Amino acid sequence: GDSVTQMEGPVTLSEEAFLTINCTYTATGYPSLFWYVQYPGEGLQLLLKATKADDKGSNKGFEATYRKETTSFHLEKGSVQVSDSAVYFCALSRNTDKLIFGTGTRLQVFP
Amino acid sequence: DTGVSQNPRHKITKRGQNVTFRCDPISEHNRLYWYRQTLGQGPEFLTYFQNEAQLEKSRLLSDRFSAERPKGSFSTLEIQRTEQGDSAMYLCASSLGFRDRGRSEKLLFGSGTQLSVL
Numbered sequence: 736g737d738s739v740t741q742m743e744g745p746v747t748l749s750e751e752a753f754l755t756i757n758c759t760y761t762a763t764g765y766p767s768l769f770w771y772v773q774y775p776g777e778g779l780q781l782l783l784k785a786t787k788a789d790d791k792g793s794n795k796g797f798e799a800t801y802r803k804e805t806t807s808f809h810l811e812k813g814s815v816q817v818s819d820s821a822v823y824f825c826a827l828s829r830n831t832d833k834l835i836f837g838t839g840t841r842l843q844v845f846p
Numbered sequence: 847d848t849g850v851s852q853n854p855r856h857k858i859t860k861r862g863q864n865v866t867f868r869c870d871p872i873s874e875h876n877r878l879y880w881y882r883q884t885l886g887q888g889p890e891f892l893t894y895f896q897n898e899a900q901l902e903k904s905r906l907l908s909d910r911f912s913a914e915r916p917k918g919s920f921s922t923l924e925i926q927r928t929e930q931g932d933s934a935m936y937l938c939a940s941s942l943g944f945r946d947r948g949r950s951e952k953l954l955f956g957s958g959t960q961l962s963v964l
Contacts, residue, residue, distance in 0.1 A: 739888075778850065778955035779889070779937070824888050832877060832941050832953045833902070836888030 737762040741825050741837035748844050754812040756840045758799075758825035761806065766827040768792075768801050768808040769834065773822045782810075782823070815844045850956035852938050858962045859928055866924045867959045871940030875954075878921050880913055881937040882906065883958070889937055895921060896943065928963045935960050 742757040760768065770782040770792070783792030788803035797812045808825060825837040851870040859865050871878050876897050881889035892911070894902045897918035907913075910928075915921040925932055935958040942952070 776957070778957040779939075780955070781953065826888070832879060832939070832943065833891050833894065834881075834889070834953075836890070838886065838888050 737766065737827060737829070737835050739825050739827055739835055739837035741823075741840050744822075744839075744841040746840060746842045748815055748842070750817055750844055750846050751814045752844075754810070754815045754819075754842065756810040756823055756825075756842070758808045758810065758837060759806050760808065760825075760827050762827055762829070764829070765803070766829050768799070769826040769828070770797070770799055770808070770810050771824040771826060771836075773824065773839070775821070779824065815842070817844045817846055820844045850938055850940050850954050852936075852956040852959050854959060855957065856960045856962075858964065860964050861930060862927055864924065864926045865928055865961065866922050867936055867961075869921045869923070869938030869940075869956060871920070871938070872942075872954060873919075875940035875942050876918065877941045877943045878915055879939040879941075879953070880921070880923055881939065883935040883937055884933075892923075892936075925961075928961075930963045933961055933963045 738761045740759050767786045769784045771779045772782045773779050783794040785792040785801035791800045799808050799810045822839045822841050824839045826834040828834050853868045878895040880892040883889040892907050893913050895915040910926045913923045937958045939955045
């Protein structure tokens with residue numbers, strides 16, 4: 736069945752460092768891909784999405800490109816801030832709102 | 847718009863007791879989802895309503911679990927005879943979907959109900 740694999744955390748970075756969180760998926764066809772973020776004490780929020788191969792989703796300085804050839808959707812940010820500290824979830828769906836999530840990656844950014 | 851509201855935020859119960867959680871979606875949203883998130887894992891789909899109709903249930907939803915959305919507005923999730931393995935964060939999400947489209951434009955999550963079964 737469909738699945739999502741994320742790199743394990745925590746990822747610990749200094750402010751202004753470059754961020755990459757790896758995400759790969761297993762699915763037939765062309766699912767839609769998402770990154771969600773969960774700040775402490777808050778609900779999941781959609782960060783960005785891509786619905787077809789080679790699409791790039793972007794928001795708040797974060798980017799991810801849908802790579803069909805490597806079945807990947809890695810999250811990147813050029814310069815992280817302390818306020819980016821959160822848990823990041825990669826997810827996929829097949830033309831529905833039913834999402835399959837990865838296990839999440841905790842990001843900790845220190846000043 | 848106050849977002850998706852879930853109550854209670856925290857629930858501690860003894861094994862064998864019944865618990866009920868409530869979710870109030872965005873008022874105009876016709877779709878409502880329940881997910882479960884255990885520690886260190888991503889959320890897992892439990893069930894989905896379109897208006898008052900429960901259209902899909904995961905095999906994770908054992909017969910001890912029941913979800914309702916009687917008037918197509920708020921929803922309740924009841925767990926009977928709780929077990930320690932039921933300890934998790936229960937998340938609700940809602941969206942506005944159209945019959946001829948599978949995926950809605952914006953799925954919004956609540957902050958969840960944290961259940962601890964002692």
